[in-house]
Amino acid sequence: MARTVHCVKLDKDLEGLEKPPxxxxxxxxxxxxVSAQAWRxxxxxxxxxxxxxxxxxxxxxxxxxxxxxxxxxxxGEGSSAPAxxxxx
Numbered sequence: 001m002a003r004t005v006h007c008v009k010l011d012k013d014l015e016g017l018e019k020p021p022x023x024x025x026x027x028x029x030x031x032x033x034v035s036a037q038a039w040r041x042x043x044x045x046x047x048x049x050x051x052x053x054x055x056x057x058x059x060x061x062x063x064x065x066x067x068x069x070x071x072x073x074x075x076g077e078g079s080s081a082p083a084x085x086x087x088x
Contacts, residue, residue: 002015002016003015003016003017003018004016005017005032005033005034005035006033007033007034007035007037007038008033008034008038008074008075009034009035009038009041009042009073009074010035010037010038012035014035014036014037014038015035015036015037016031016034016035016036017030017031017034017035017036017039018036019031021039026067026070026071029075030070030074033074033075034074038074042070042073042074045073045079046066046069046070048081049065049066049069049079049081050066052081052084053065
């Protein structure tokens with residue numbers, strides 16, 4: 001049976017993540033408060049961030065920016081596209 005959480009992003013009771021997306025406090029916080037549907041939305045948003053900021057997620061700086069934006073997306077003021085971003 002799927003686990004249900006009250007999603008902080010979508011403000012609904014929805015199916016939760018199967019496991020924390022990564023280790024640490026933020027990973028556990030996401031597991032406890034984010035739905036699988038909202039996580040998929042973050043992954044799509046983060047693709048744009050990775051491409052626009054040309055993030056190297058193997059570097060500490062790239063990971064730090066990605067994690068900061070993830071926390072803002074779910075628990076802060078929201079993560080937005082860079083000013084220069086023009087969707088096609």
